[in-house]
Amino acid sequence: DEVTTRTGGAFSVFTPFWRAARPLISDPGRIEPPARLPAPDAWPVSEALDSWGLHPVSPDWSAGFADWTPGEAGARERLGRFLARGLAGYGRARDFPAEPGVSRLSAHLHFGEISPFALWRGALNAVERGAAPETDAEKFLAELGWREFNAAISGRGRDLALTSFDSRFEAVAWRKSPRDLAAWRRGRTGYPIVDAGMRELWTTGWMHNRVRMICASFLAKHLLLDWREGESWFWDTLVDADHASNAGNWQWVAGSGADAAPYFRIFSPMAQGAKFDPDGRYVRKWVPEVARLPDRWLHAPWTAPPLVLDAAGVRLGETYPAPVVDHDFARARALEAYAVVKGR
Numbered sequence: 556d557e558v559t560t561r562t563g564g565a566f567s568v569f570t571p572f573w574r575a576a577r578p579l580i581s582d583p584g585r586i587e588p589p590a591r592l593p594a595p596d597a598w599p600v601s602e603a604l605d606s607w608g609l610h611p612v613s614p615d616w617s618a619g620f621a622d623w624t625p626g627e628a629g630a631r632e633r634l635g636r637f638l639a640r641g642l643a644g645y646g647r648a649r650d651f652p653a654e655p656g657v658s659r660l661s662a663h664l665h666f667g668e669i670s671p672f673a674l675w676r677g678a679l680n681a682v683e684r685g686a687a688p689e690t691d692a693e694k695f696l697a698e699l700g701w702r703e704f705n706a707a708i709s710g711r712g713r714d715l716a717l718t719s720f721d722s723r724f725e726a727v728a729w730r731k732s733p734r735d736l737a738a739w740r741r742g743r744t745g746y747p748i749v750d751a752g753m754r755e756l757w758t759t760g761w762m763h764n765r766v767r768m769i770c771a772s773f774l775a776k777h778l779l780l781d782w783r784e785g786e787s788w789f790w791d792t793l794v795d796a797d798h799a800s801n802a803g804n805w806q807w808v809a810g811s812g813a814d815a816a817p818y819f820r821i822f823s824p825m826a827q828g829a830k831f832d833p834d835g836r837y838v839r840k841w842v843p844e845v846a847r848l849p850d851r852w853l854h855a856p857w858t859a860p861p862l863v864l865d866a867a868g869v870r871l872g873e874t875y876p877a878p879v880v881d882h883d884f885a886r887a888r889a890l891e892a893y894a895v896v897k898g899r
Contacts, residue, residue, distance in 0.1 A: 556710065557579060558572060558575050558576040558579065558707065559575075560575075565708065565711055566704070566707070567708075567720075567813045567814065568814045569700070569701060569704050569813070570814075572704050572707070573700045573701075573704070576700060576703065577696075577700070582672050582675055582679075583672065584676075585673075585676070616757075619759045619760070620759060620760050620794070622759060623662065623760070623794060625662075625666070625668065626668055627668050627669065629663070629668070630660065630668040630669035631673075633658070633659060633660055634658070634669060634673065634674060634677055637658040637660065638677050638678070638680075638681050638686070638687075639686070641655060641656060641657070641658060642678060642681050642687040642691055642692060642695060643686065643691055644691060645657075645687075645691040645692075645694055646690055646691045646694040649694075649764065650765045650831050651831050651832070652752075652763035652765055652766050652832060652837040653832055653834070653836035653837040653840075657764060658695070659761070660674060661761075661795035661797070661800075662760075662761070662794045662795035664702070664795075665794075665795050665796070665797045671699050671702075671703075674695075674699060675696060675699065678692040678695050678696055679692060679696075701800075702797070702799075702800055704803075704814075705799040705800045705802075705803030705804070705813075706799045706800075708720070708799070709798065709799035709802070710799075714802075715799065715802035715803055715812065716783070716786055716787075716790070716801070716802040717783070719806065719809075719811035720806055720811060720812045721811045721896075723811075723896045724810065724811035724818075724896055726895045726896065727892055727893060727895060728892055729780060729781040729892075730778065730779045731780075732778065732780065735780060735879055736774075736778075736780055738876070738879050739753060739770075739773065739774055739778060739785075739879075740753065740788055741753065741757075742754035742757070742841070742842070743876050743879075744773065744876065744878065745856075745857070745871075745876040745877050745878035745879055746773065746854075746878060747824075747828060747838045747842045747845055747854055747856065748766065748824050748827060748832060748837075748838060748854060749769060749770050749773045749824050750841070750842050751832075751837055751838045751841035751842050752766035752767065752769060752770045752841075753770055754841045755841050756770075756789075756792050756793065757792060758841075760792065760793060760794035761793065761794055761795065762793070765827075765831055766837075767789075767804065768804075768808055769822050769827050769828075770785075771785055771804070771805055771808040771809070772808050773822070775805075775808060775810075775889075776822070776886070776889040777821075777880055777882070777885040777886075777889070778879070778880060778885070779885070779889055779892055782805045782806065782808070782811070783805075785805055786802055786805040789801055789805070810893065810896075818893045818896055818897075819890060819893065821889055821890075823882065824854070824882070825854045825855045825882070828854030832854070833850070834850060835850050835853045835854075838853055838854065839853075842875075844869065844874050845869055845875055847866070847867035847868055848864075848867045848869060849863065849867075856869055856871065856875065857871060857878055
């Protein structure tokens with residue numbers, strides 16, 4: 556609430572928000588733990604955590620969550636790894652899902668296992684030591700700023716998970732298709748980069764940030780399904796699902812949010828895959844059905860010649876789905892549906 560416009564209002568565009576907020580941030584420094592914590596002479600009898608039956612068993616869908624180490628120690632360890640090997644080059648590497656170019660600290664931040672100031676302090680210290688360029692550190696700090704930007708909007712009484720920040724977008728005639736929604740959730744859309752992201756999400760509880768944008772755009776623009784369906788699914792499946800950030804990011808992609816992408820910006824899954832997963836390492840990991848396809852055809856299997864598909868063991872509609880919707884048709888349909896916003 557300290558960051559306001561000159562008239563005392565709230566910012567609705569990130570760049571001026573961050574320009575105003577950045578100079579106000581003063582790192583309080585590390586607070587040492589107290590020497591002693593007062594405790595009662597006797598603790599009441601508690602139930603054993605295992606008796607609550609929280610761990611899934613039928614089936615155990617949490618096996619892929621092993622990469623996470625919840626808790627303060629796990630958060631500090633992950634921050635240390637990122638500062639040592641990930642911050643330098645972050646500005647570029649953060650867009651490539653097959654590279655270890657992001658911090659993966661979002662879940663630790665969400666659950667309060669580490670302070671944003673610890674990340675702030677660590678990034679600036681890395682610059683001072685010469686371990687990372689200032690441009691990479693500033694890009695990382697701006698991502699923390701984007702998190703604060705969404706929190707500031709949400710904190711002013713706007714439930715971004717339920718209503719469009721830009722009310723004009725409530726007029727969009729969203730489709731209802733349980734079949735298409737299920738295909739998207741399960742990673743069975745026929746678009747490999749989308750399917751890879753949705754499978755990574757279900758398996759690990761996390762998805763790379765670039766792929767989140769691609770998958771979100773596909774739901775809202777290609778399938779023309781209400782962005783709230785996607786926001787709800789991410790809320791249920793992401794280990795780092797933060798109320799303000801999750802809803803704010805979905806609305807950014809859908810075009811209805813603060814500082815949103817233009818509504819007519821529609822990601823091409825094929826172009827995004829070719830640009831940010833050029834050698835196909837990410838797709839091949841999560842969509843093994845198409846792993847034997849040459850790079851040229853990997854992000855658009857339906858365009859591959861029959862002999863290429865046969866050699867790779869790909870039978871569209873059998874071993875791997877045919878696209879649930881044609882890209883050109885979907886783009887035209889989305890622009891027509893979104894045109895109501897411009898008209899109003």
